[in-house]
Amino acid sequence: MDLALTEEQQLLKNTVRSFMEREAPKQTLVALQGSERGLEPGMWETAARVGWLGMLIPDEYGGSGGSLTDAAVLFEELGRGPLPGPFFSSAVLGALTVLEAGTEEQKRQLLPGVALGQTVLSVAVTDPNNSWGPVGVTMTPSRRGEAYLLNGAKTFVPDAVAATHVIVVVRTGAGLEDVSLLVVDTSARGVRTRLLPGFIGWQGELMLDDVELPASALLGGQENGGWTALESALEKATPLLCAYQVGGCQAVFELSVLYSQTRIQFGQAIGRFQRVQDHIIRLTNHLDSARWTTNEALWKLDSGRPARASVHMAKAVSSEAYLEACNAAHEVHAGIGSSQEYGLVKHTQMSRTLFHVLGDPKWHKRRMADALDW
Amino acid sequence: MDFEVTYTEEQESFRTEVRAWMEANVPRDLAKRPRTPEENLQNYLLRRELGRKLGEKGWNYPLAPRQYGGGGLNVDHTIILEEEADRLDLSLPPYYDSGGRLGGASILVWGSDEQKERFLPPIYKGEVRTWQLLTEPGAGSDLAGVQTLAVRDGDDYVINGQKIFVGSDNGADRIWMIACTDQHGARHENVSWFMLDANLPGITVQPMELMGTGGEGGTDSGEKNTVYFDNVRVPAIALVGGENNGWRVASTHLELEHGGGGRLGRNRLWERLITYCKTTLRDGKPLTEHQDVRDMLAEIYTKGEVTRLFGLRNFWLTYARQPKSYEGPQLSYHRKMAGLWMTGAILEMLGPAALTTDEDWGSPDGFLESQQRNGIIAVHPGGTADIQRVSMARRIGIGRAARELAGTVH
Numbered sequence: 009m010d011l012a013l014t015e016e017q018q019l020l021k022n023t024v025r026s027f028m029e030r031e032a033p034k035q036t037l038v039a040l041q042g043s044e045r046g047l048e049p050g051m052w053e054t055a056a057r058v059g060w061l062g063m064l065i066p067d068e069y070g071g072s073g074g075s076l077t078d079a080a081v082l083f084e085e086l087g088r089g090p091l092p093g094p095f096f097s098s099a100v101l102g103a104l105t106v107l108e109a110g111t112e113e114q115k116r117q118l119l120p121g122v123a124l125g126q127t128v129l130s131v132a133v134t135d136p137n138n139s140w141g142p143v144g145v146t147m148t149p150s151r152r153g154e155a156y157l158l159n160g161a162k163t164f165v166p167d168a169v170a171a172t173h174v175i176v177v178v179r180t181g182a183g184l185e186d187v188s189l190l191v192v193d194t195s196a197r198g199v200r201t202r203l204l205p206g207f208i209g210w211q212g213e214l215m216l217d218d219v220e221l222p223a224s225a226l227l228g229g230q231e232n233g234g235w236t237a238l239e240s241a242l243e244k245a246t247p248l249l250c251a252y253q254v255g256g257c258q259a260v261f262e263l264s265v266l267y268s269q270t271r272i273q274f275g276q277a278i279g280r281f282q283r284v285q286d287h288i289i290r291l292t293n294h295l296d297s298a299r300w301t302t303n304e305a306l307w308k309l310d311s312g313r314p315a316r317a318s319v320h321m322a323k324a325v326s327s328e329a330y331l332e333a334c335n336a337a338h339e340v341h342a343g344i345g346s347s348q349e350y351g352l353v354k355h356t357q358m359s360r361t362l363f364h365v366l367g368d369p370k371w372h373k374r375r376m377a378d379a380l381d382w
Numbered sequence: 383m384d385f386e387v388t389y390t391e392e393q394e395s396f397r398t399e400v401r402a403w404m405e406a407n408v409p410r411d412l413a414k415r416p417r418t419p420e421e422n423l424q425n426y427l428l429r430r431e432l433g434r435k436l437g438e439k440g441w442n443y444p445l446a447p448r449q450y451g452g453g454g455l456n457v458d459h460t461i462i463l464e465e466e467a468d469r470l471d472l473s474l475p476p477y478y479d480s481g482g483r484l485g486g487a488s489i490l491v492w493g494s495d496e497q498k499e500r501f502l503p504p505i506y507k508g509e510v511r512t513w514q515l516l517t518e519p520g521a522g523s524d525l526a527g528v529q530t531l532a533v534r535d536g537d538d539y540v541i542n543g544q545k546i547f548v549g550s551d552n553g554a555d556r557i558w559m560i561a562c563t564d565q566h567g568a569r570h571e572n573v574s575w576f577m578l579d580a581n582l583p584g585i586t587v588q589p590m591e592l593m594g595t596g597g598e599g600g601t602d603s604g605e606k607n608t609v610y611f612d613n614v615r616v617p618a619i620a621l622v623g624g625e626n627n628g629w630r631v632a633s634t635h636l637e638l639e640h641g642g643g644g645r646l647g648r649n650r651l652w653e654r655l656i657t658y659c660k661t662t663l664r665d666g667k668p669l670t671e672h673q674d675v676r677d678m679l680a681e682i683y684t685k686g687e688v689t690r691l692f693g694l695r696n697f698w699l700t701y702a703r704q705p706k707s708y709e710g711p712q713l714s715y716h717r718k719m720a721g722l723w724m725t726g727a728i729l730e731m732l733g734p735a736a737l738t739t740d741e742d743w744g745s746p747d748g749f750l751e752s753q754q755r756n757g758i759i760a761v762h763p764g765g766t767a768d769i770q771r772v773s774m775a776r777r778i779g780i781g782r783a784a785r786e787l788a789g790t791v792h
Contacts, residue, residue: 011384032532269779288780296692296695304385326690374676377676377680380683
């Protein structure tokens with residue numbers, strides 16, 4: 009047993025942290041809140057250059073083939089910002105979906121671009137019914153000769169506006185899991201993306217209006233194998249979103265501890281009041297619950313153990329944790345916490361957004377129970 | 383990261399040896415809950431006998447130094463022993479001995495050579511059972527406010543006072559306690575730590591009538607007592623760590639009691655609960671096929687897993703000698719609150735069957751009924767859940783002006 013990061017992982021952690029301090033200080037992150045893509049082009053280029061976009065892509069497709077735990081180190085640090093942008097959508101879920109579902113040719117076509125940052129992927133799972141299981145996939149392509157014809161809307165698509173290509177999950181048969189994956193170039197005719205306004209962060213609508221796709225757009229080249237491949241990609245990708253949430257919890261924890269040590273009311277630091285301490289303890293417990301369920305899920309995946317139940321648990325716990333951590337932080341901070349400039353709000357907004365991305369806690373707990381064979 | 387304790391060939395061959403020994407020496411049904419006072423006493427005597435046999439091999443307290451009658455074994459071997467005992471639903475030692483477990487740690491750190499040689503071997507070899515005496519009617523969470531008084535008189539101390547929530551059923555051979563040794567001294571600097579014979583003249587033990595007796599981990603104590611001290615005369619060698627230094631001595635075991643040592647082990651309650659739900663029918667189908675039950679089981683399972691992971695983390699922090707901060711009290715707090723919450727969750731999920739020990743309409747061995755009582759009781763011993771929060775806050779650095787370091791677990 010050894011629960012420490014390796015030396016290389018520690019080094020990566022330090023590197024990402026200093027990148028974040030240099031390139032994404034608080035003012036930059038607050039300024040990004042209003043942006044469509046959630047990042048500045050310079051950051052994306054740097055991320056590509058230092059290899060962060062290819063961490064999960066094998067060498068032969070232009071990546072560095074790191075472990076999930078390696079990538080989690082990166083994502084925890086990004087989550088501390090939280091630095092938005094399609095890091096997870098493209099370099100994790102997108103890349104893993106292509107790896108799981110694509111033909112050799114499709115992998116060669118798509119993955120090197122992902123690692124270089126030139127191709128930005130997103131995966132559109134949810135239809136307007138917003139359910140994360142295969143039963144919720146209702147968009148059905150029609151055929152025009154060899155080609156597929158797509159019509160309709162995919163909703164709550166993460167980083168839809170930033171994506172150059174969206175992997176659209178569609179129904180191609182009557183069986184529950186008769187689902188296929190089609191790669192849609194967002195610059196193609198009939199494709200429109202739109203950022204959803206409001207408290208939600210960087211989730212979009214993908215409108216498809218008679219979009220014609222060649223047969224080669226079908227990942228894997230065969231229909232109905234999409235769900236198995238996607239599920240496999242989701243199993244590996246989910247703990248990295250959890251790691252991002254852990255990073256968010258950690259940042260919110262540090263912010264709250266510091267504030268409670270320095271904010272003076274009634275003649276003393278507010279951290280001396282047990283009511284305030286209780287908020288921070290609640291926050292700490294959520295943070296560590298998220299951290300250790302996530303770490304164990306990553307370890308199971310990296311070491312080839314059955315991990316499905318652990319992954320579902322980690323997502324349920326981390327999503328609740330991030331949301332609750334932000335709630336506790338708002339109680340500690342009171343008024344100042346609601347100021348956009350202060351830096352807590354961006355976490356609050358992200359915690360709410362990620363609560364549902366890849367499925368909410370209730371959904372994951374039910375899948376966990378199934379995976380445990382009760 | 384590696385979450386699994388991996389075993390060497392040498393460990394596996396040790397396991398074979400341990401398992402064979404346990405099969406030959408652990409009486410059948412030892413872990414089964416006694417139903418009558420006679421069965422209870424019989425069970426206790428069998429457990430003590432097993433403890434002495436384990437003690438001969440150094441397996442009663444495997445990590446304790448061999449020099450003082452412990453096993454002198456390393457963590458690798460201790461893990462094997464604990465796992466093999468756990469397989470039989472036992473802990474090491476196989477009887478309630480919190481006084482030995484916690485007191486031994488303090489004596490190792492604070493005792494003189496003479497005290498170590500005199501006090502430790504009987505504990506480690508299983509020759510004596512030891513109780514801890516901390517709480518008083520006027521000193522619960524505010525433990526430093528103990529009023530039991532020990533006054534120096536020649537070569538002796540004379541002790542007067544009252545301790546509550548002490549020990550177990552079936553009595554003890556040794557006890558240790560903290561007592562006030564300077565009524566006018568500064569707080570934390572006026573208490574001393576004593577180790578003494580439990581059967582000295584002037585000591586009276588009276589059972590308390592309580593809702594339950596569940597402590598934190600280890601073997602259920604079965605009973606708690608009030609212990610009265612009426613001019614109890616103890617030789618000065620009973621004083622460990624020096625006069626008025628008792629708070630520091632106690633800090634060593636309080637950290638252990640607050641979860642600082644961490645834990646590996648099965649979640650026995652969960653195993654029984656899921657089996658119960660798979661085999662008990664409601665409306666003609668197993669409980670596990672009802673969505674409301676599945677949802678609640680998922681919540682219970684998740685809380686249990688987080689508790690397990692906190693215990694695993696603390697175990698690793700301890701044995702990899704990593705710096706610790708708030709993790710000990712965090713584990714304790716989480717376990718206590720999960721247990722308390724679970725009483726309501728189980729009652730909601732399973733109804734009145736959780737409240738009866740009836741063989742036909744309750745749960746096997748009344749394990750659910752026991753949880754209904756002990757989930758509440760367990761919030762208090764070893765520092766209440768609120769006290770754990772106070773400790774956490776200090777160590778996070780928000781409670782007091784100066785950040786307080788975690789105690790050390792040896």
